[in-house]
Structures are given as C-alpha cells and as structure tokens.
Amino acid sequence: MADDGETGGKKPTRWDDLSARTWTGLAMVLVGVVAIRLGGVWFQMLVVFVTAVMIWELARMIRPGLDVGAMLLAAFSASVISGLLSQKPDWHLALLLVPAAVGSAAMARERLTFFLFALGITVAGWGLIMARDTYGGTWLFWMVICVVVTDVAGYFAGRRFGGPKFWPRISPKKTWSGTIAGWVGAAAVGALFLTFTNAGRDLIWISMILSMASQMGDIAESALKRRLGVKDSSALIPGHGGLFDRFDGLLGASLFMLLLALIVDVPEVRI
Known part of the structure; x- marks a missing residue:
C-alpha cells in the first residue's frame, strides 16, 4: 500500500526534523563555545577547518564531479588563511582573493558565482578570527x-x-x-x-x-x-x-x- 512518501505509514509533521536539528545543533554550539572560550590556535583551527569545508561544498555544488579538485581548493584556502595569521593585516589581506580566483578558473560554469561566494566565505572566516583576537x-x-x-x-x-x-x-x-x-x-x-x-x-x-x-x-x-x-x-x-x-x-x-x-x-x- 502506498504511503505517499511517509515513513512507516506515519503521517509527516512540520516538526519531523526537530530531533536531528536539536542534537546536531547542540553539538555544534558546544564545540563553538569551547573554541571561542579557549581562543588562540584552537579557535583559529576551527574557523580554518569550517571555512575549508564550506569552500569544498561550494565547489562541489557548482561542479559536482570536481571531487579531488574541490578538496585541493579547500586545502589551498586553509593554507592561505593559516599563512595570513602570521602576517600583519595590511596588503597581505589581498591574498584572500587568490583561493576564490583559482577556484573560479577551475569552474566550468558559474565562475563569478563561485568567486563571490568563495570570497565571502574566506573573508568572513578571517573576520571571525580577527574579531576574537582584537575584541x-x-x-x-x-x-x-x-x-x-x-x-x-x-x-x-x-x-x-x-x-x-x-x-x-x-x-x-x-x-x-x-x-x-x-x-x-x-x-x-x-x-x-x-x-x-x-x-x-x-x-x-x-x-x-x-x-x-x-x-x-x-x-x-x-x-x-x-x-x-x-x-x-x-x-x-x-x-x-x-x-x-x-x-x-x-x-x-x-x-x-x-x-x-x-x-x-x-x-x-x-x-
């Protein structure tokens, strides 16, 4: 008997995703709170990791078959942000453009889309690290x-x-x-x-x-x-x-x- 997309015959409700959202959300909040509290290299590593993963996700959304290439882009983005942590925040910040530009060149379509979103991701990640260190x-x-x-x-x-x-x-x-x-x-x-x-x-x-x-x-x-x-x-x-x-x-x-x-x-x- 067909169940119209329902699981186990149970009628879906608007709260079906609440349990999964709650537990995973609490886990992420806990990790974030601990990292912010510790600051320093712990918070920096978390932000660099999350930024790199989002670059990987963005690349695979635009070019699904770019598996190895997306991983390389993520690693490159992480390397650039990590390298900037040892520099004074002056002209070196222009290097944040590089991962977005390199990734954009690797896209078969939506190159400007990748560039803008990748730049936003890397700049936002850098901003979080600087906000923690400065303020x-x-x-x-x-x-x-x-x-x-x-x-x-x-x-x-x-x-x-x-x-x-x-x-x-x-x-x-x-x-x-x-x-x-x-x-x-x-x-x-x-x-x-x-x-x-x-x-x-x-x-x-x-x-x-x-x-x-x-x-x-x-x-x-x-x-x-x-x-x-x-x-x-x-x-x-x-x-x-x-x-x-x-x-x-x-x-x-x-x-x-x-x-x-x-x-x-x-x-x-x-x-």
Missing part, C-alpha cells in the same frame, strides 16, 4: 548567540504561526512571522548582554541589524541552491545538510561586523 570572546559569544537565537526563533515561530512568505521565490519556507521573531530574539540577546557587560544601549538595535545580516546570509545561500538546483550543500550533518547550510547566517553576521568595524570604532566589551 575578545565576549563579542563572539554575542554574535553567535544572536545568530543561533535568530535561527531558533525563526524556526519555531515560522512553524507555529506560518503566514505570508518573506521571499517565496528565493526561500519558500521563510515566513514574515519567523523573520520578525528572529529580530525580536536578537534584540532580547542584546538587552541581556547589557545586564552584565559595559556595552551601550545601541547594542539592542545593532543586535537586530546583525539578525537581519544573518538572515540575508541564509537567503543568499538559499538563492544559490535554487540557482544550482540542489537541496543541501552536502550531507555532512544529520538534519542540517552541510556546514554551508548551517553557518550561512554566521557568514552574513561576520561580514556585517567587518563592515561595522570599518565604519565605527568597535570597543572591547568587558564583563
């Missing part, structure tokens, strides 16, 4: 918690309330209820950090903008997957797809923080 772990905890709360609040509000779609052509599952819930959740995180840090009240609205940047990172990756006709960036993480699927929001948040640091003087936030 301390508190900023990183705030950023990561804002991104996680944005994702979690958006997930539950979107599944619970539904309603009009935020951008149906790009991200069919994202609703306005989930999007706004993410902003509110991030604002609450900012307000919470005001209670035990020396951050100013501007942190509340900055948290909301960071939430929006995180959502734009998610939407950008969704647009990429729709353009390439793929469901997930890879199948590395149960319930989450690939690292690119999981960290797209953090990429957007990291790029926003880099832009913010260029515009204003970001102070070190002390507990």
Whole structure:
C-alpha cells in the first residue's frame, strides 16, 4: 500500500526534523563555545577547518564531479588563511582573493558565482578570527548567540504561526512571522548582554541589524541552491545538510561586523 512518501505509514509533521536539528545543533554550539572560550590556535583551527569545508561544498555544488579538485581548493584556502595569521593585516589581506580566483578558473560554469561566494566565505572566516583576537570572546559569544537565537526563533515561530512568505521565490519556507521573531530574539540577546557587560544601549538595535545580516546570509545561500538546483550543500550533518547550510547566517553576521568595524570604532566589551 502506498504511503505517499511517509515513513512507516506515519503521517509527516512540520516538526519531523526537530530531533536531528536539536542534537546536531547542540553539538555544534558546544564545540563553538569551547573554541571561542579557549581562543588562540584552537579557535583559529576551527574557523580554518569550517571555512575549508564550506569552500569544498561550494565547489562541489557548482561542479559536482570536481571531487579531488574541490578538496585541493579547500586545502589551498586553509593554507592561505593559516599563512595570513602570521602576517600583519595590511596588503597581505589581498591574498584572500587568490583561493576564490583559482577556484573560479577551475569552474566550468558559474565562475563569478563561485568567486563571490568563495570570497565571502574566506573573508568572513578571517573576520571571525580577527574579531576574537582584537575584541575578545565576549563579542563572539554575542554574535553567535544572536545568530543561533535568530535561527531558533525563526524556526519555531515560522512553524507555529506560518503566514505570508518573506521571499517565496528565493526561500519558500521563510515566513514574515519567523523573520520578525528572529529580530525580536536578537534584540532580547542584546538587552541581556547589557545586564552584565559595559556595552551601550545601541547594542539592542545593532543586535537586530546583525539578525537581519544573518538572515540575508541564509537567503543568499538559499538563492544559490535554487540557482544550482540542489537541496543541501552536502550531507555532512544529520538534519542540517552541510556546514554551508548551517553557518550561512554566521557568514552574513561576520561580514556585517567587518563592515561595522570599518565604519565605527568597535570597543572591547568587558564583563
């Protein structure tokens, strides 16, 4: 008897993926928290690894048969970022363009797409390392918690309330209820950090903008997957797809923080 795509005859629900998402999400948060707390080479190694894996996923999404080549691109990206850690942040940062340019030349199609996304990934990864080294772990905890709360609040509000779609052509599952819930959740995180840090009240609205940047990172990756006709960036993480699927929001948040640091003087936030 046909079950219309259901597993074991059980009718699927909108919460079917919750268990896998929860446990893998908690594991990733735990690893991230420990790495941010330790800082130094531990956090650097984690960021370099995640960045390299996302470059590998991006290359295989655009050119599925490029198995060895995608691994070489990932290793090359990791080598460039690792090498920059021993240099002063001046003209050497132009080397971040090299992995994106080399990978773009290896693509049979979507060369500009690969270049832009690969550059965004490597710059965001570099930005996370510099933010931890320059401003301390508190900023990183705030950023990561804002991104996680944005994702979690958006997930539950979107599944619970539904309603009009935020951008149906790009991200069919994202609703306005989930999007706004993410902003509110991030604002609450900012307000919470005001209670035990020396951050100013501007942190509340900055948290909301960071939430929006995180959502734009998610939407950008969704647009990429729709353009390439793929469901997930890879199948590395149960319930989450690939690292690119999981960290797209953090990429957007990291790029926003880099832009913010260029515009204003970001102070070190002390507990």
